[in-house]
Amino acid sequence: MKEKSQILGNHAETMSEEQLVKFSSTVSPSTTKSYEEMGKELKDRIVKLLGRSLAIREVDAGSCNGCEIEIAALTNSIYDVERFGIHFVSSPRHADLLLVTGPASRNMEAALRRTYDATPGPKIVIAVGACALDGGIFGDTYATTAGIDKVVPVDVYIPGCPPRPELLVQGLLLAVNRLKR
Amino acid sequence: MKESGLGNYVEEIKTKFSNKIKKFDYNHNEVHFHIRDPNDIREICGHIHLDMEARLATIIGTDERNNGGGFVIRYVFEKTGEDVFMFVIVSLGNANSFPSIVSCVPAASLYEREIRDMLGLLPVGNPDTRPLVLHEHWPQGVYPLRKEFDIKTKVARKEGQYEFVRVEGDGICEIPVGPVHAGIIEPGHFRFSVLGENIINLETRLFYAHKGVEKLAESMAPEGVVSLAERISGDESVANSTAYCQAVEKLLQVQVPDRAKKIRTVFAELERIYNHIGTLGGMATDAGFAFGAARLNILKERMMRLNETLCGSRILFGVNRIGGVRCEVERENQKLILEKTGETLRDFDRMAAFLKSKASLIDRLRDTGKISKKAARDLGIVGVAARCVGIDVDTRRDHPYASYAIHNGRTPQQAMQDQIEMEKRAGDAMSRFEVRIKEVRDSFDIIKNSLDLESDGLYAEIPEAMEPFKSALGYAESHRGQTLHWVMTGENNSIFRYKVRTASFCNWPIMEFAVSSDIVPDFPLVNKSFDLSYSGNDL
Structure with missing residues (x-):
């Protein structure tokens, strides 16, 4: 119980176990570390844990394309995550980690599940963007499943509409740090 | 000058179809023609598209049964270079089908298929009867845009197979691509029929990101x-x-x-x-x-x-x-x-x-x-x-x-x-x-x-x-x-x-x-x- 209240203060009592897990694995913007610092830390962790690089497969499960713009920005010459050992791969079969966006539209449900199954273990799933957390503005309707974790298990949640590239890297760092456990 | 532009179109359509148009009205740069009989839409839309050279801008289906209008379809045309949108409006009453205008306005095909999926109205004469928005795993009889359909409804999945156009012949192969692509892009499926490297046919299948x-x-x-x-x-x-x-x-x-x-x-x-x-x-x-x-x-x-x-x-x-x-x-x-x-x-x-x-x-x-x-x-x-x-x-x-x-x-x-x-x-x-x-x-x-x-x-x-x-x-x-x-x-x-x-x-x-x-x-x-x-x- 002490642990709970450390994370959540007074809200701890009212939160279910499931909400608590989701809360503790949701990234909140860092005010102390710069992008470069986080990137260096990420690189060290990746080298230590995975040998050389972290292979990411991006899956759009019905997003508005906003999150894709920011994820694609990670690969431009300014953010350039490749220098931290992060590589976007073309197939889930080559991936260590899935970055999933969108409210998980019903029409993408089967494809997302198959992509997850095709990814070799151990694997990490990160839900990116407000829709991916709980459906966001698109909510829980006939056409959505209201969150990526309704379809596949999610390890880390990155909020934002869309999350900035800095927050994406911070989320990757959180995910890689959990890989040890 | 704008008003006279609208007026010209009204006159032209009115003189040609005077007995088929119930009434017309204006709304800023829109002119609305209310048609008496759904069976006339092909002729009127055909005239506007082919003879007046207006582009089909959109087709809107609405469920106005609760306010006594039945299902209503609005065909919207625009003419390049003129600030006018022409609406051809027809009420289907209690009917669950409407005549397709694909034979004279090819661009209408996707709109009609969309209306069929979302409102359950059958476009009679549209050669493509495959689902568009609601993929094969959606059961029959689910029409999200009908007023009685609750947005929270969770529909059970069913098994189904989408029929792609088949190209057959010696050495022809199919390449399926997507909906999960190699790059950081959105979901869609592309079905190539190829002979060697040459594309013989491409079929795009979309609506994976349909979010209602x-x-x-x-x-x-x-x-x-x-x-x-x-x-x-x-x-x-x-x-x-x-x-x-x-x-x-x-x-x-x-x-x-x-x-x-x-x-x-x-x-x-x-x-x-x-x-x-x-x-x-x-x-x-x-x-x-x-x-x-x-x-x-x-x-x-x-x-x-x-x-x-x-x-x-x-x-x-x-x-x-x-x-x-x-x-x-x-x-x-x-x-x-x-x-x-x-x-x-x-x-x-x-x-x-x-x-x-x-x-x-x-x-x-x-x-x-x-x-x-x-x-x-x-x-x-x-x-x-x-x-x-x-x-x-x-x-x-x-x-x-x-x-x-x-x-x-x-x-x-x-x-x-x-x-x-x-x-x-x-x-x-x-x-x-x-x-x-x-x-x-x-x-x-x-x-x-x-x-x-x-x-x-x-x-x-x-x-x-x-x-x-x-x-x-x-x-x-x-x-x-x-x-x-x-x-x-x-x-x-x-x-x-x-x-x-x-x-x-x-x-x-x-x-x-x-x-x-x-x-x-x-x-x-x-x-x-x-x-x-x-x-x-x-x-």
Whole structure:
């Protein structure tokens, strides 16, 4: 119980176990570390844990394309995550980690599940963007499943509409740090 | 002059079909023809499309059974160069089917299939009876846009198989691609039938990103739908929210302040710039020219950072509100815009000249993904895709909105030069590349000339109550082309029906024609050269 209240203060009592897990694995913007610092830390962790690089497969499960713009920005010459050992791969079969966006539209449900199954273990799933957390503005309707974790298990949640590239890297760092456990 | 334009169309259609039209009325630049008998729509739509040479802009199906109108279908046509939208409106009463107009208006096919899926109305005579929006795992009898359908309904999945067009013959193979793609892009499925490397047939299958936007709007407050409109397609947020706000403003007869109109113009052009630069970079990537892509993506990032400074969002969310804009552009920000866009334009010009001097890049672009003017006209395509083959459509000029009217002054000589340039465009990836470069430059000019902001307010007060069952059409030109938002009010300040048709919905069918003389490795380049949205199509 002490642990709970450390994370959540007074809200701890009212939160279910499931909400608590989701809360503790949701990234909140860092005010102390710069992008470069986080990137260096990420690189060290990746080298230590995975040998050389972290292979990411991006899956759009019905997003508005906003999150894709920011994820694609990670690969431009300014953010350039490749220098931290992060590589976007073309197939889930080559991936260590899935970055999933969108409210998980019903029409993408089967494809997302198959992509997850095709990814070799151990694997990490990160839900990116407000829709991916709980459906966001698109909510829980006939056409959505209201969150990526309704379809596949999610390890880390990155909020934002869309999350900035800095927050994406911070989320990757959180995910890689959990890989040890 | 505008009124007389409307009048001419009314006269022409009235004299020809006087006994078939129940009544007609006006709503700003819309003229509505109410048809007596659904069996006449093919003849009337055929006349408007073929003889009057009007383009099919959209088809809107509504469920008005509760207010005694039955199912109602509105066919919207526009004529290039005139600020008029012609609505052919027909009520089906209790019938569950309507005659298809595909035989005279080919562009109608997808709209009719959409109406069948979402409203359960059968287009009699449409040869394509396959589902479009609701994939094969949806059971029969689920019609989300019918009023009795609850948005929260969870429908059980069923097993099913989608029938792709089969190409058969010696040595012909199928290549299935997607919905999960190799790059960081949206979901869609492409089925290639190939002989060796040559594409014999391509079939696109979309709607993987269908999120129920139109139905969702019916359960939201009109002000909330602005945020939803921004998220129809993340990269055309300003265009879509502007079109939606304009529809509601037209309904409420609200006069938007001039300052707000100019701010909308500035943000719309900032959006066009960062996206066009991104697309040009994407084309360089897909042609295997990484250096060009890297340089252009730096410029895109620079523009996105400017966006953030101005409105707090890198992709321009939160600019619009009903009645005007949320986002002020202070004097120091006006200076910042001039400074940053000036810098970016200088670098962009240098980069564009450099790219055009690379023979290996030009060789990939020229004659790749070529479309014909005939196919483009028949499918009613819009935006860069239409302009690249010499079809001169641009909502900013044809239906001036925001503050675009002030940029439309062309001397007869300029107009003629523009027309000559249009005629030279070949419809290949190279022409789309060049059109985008030109439009980026034009956008910088428009921004420069829009920054003398008036000092009136950011937004107009909006009346508290909306009259129920009134409708209006809003429109804007996104970087992909025309986007149309049609809004009908319901009781208690609600939205009764929200119909969105983005440029991508019009333009996707041309892709199948564009690649028909290409090889498989050219497909990503052709696809990027059109730069269509999946989410904006699937809604």
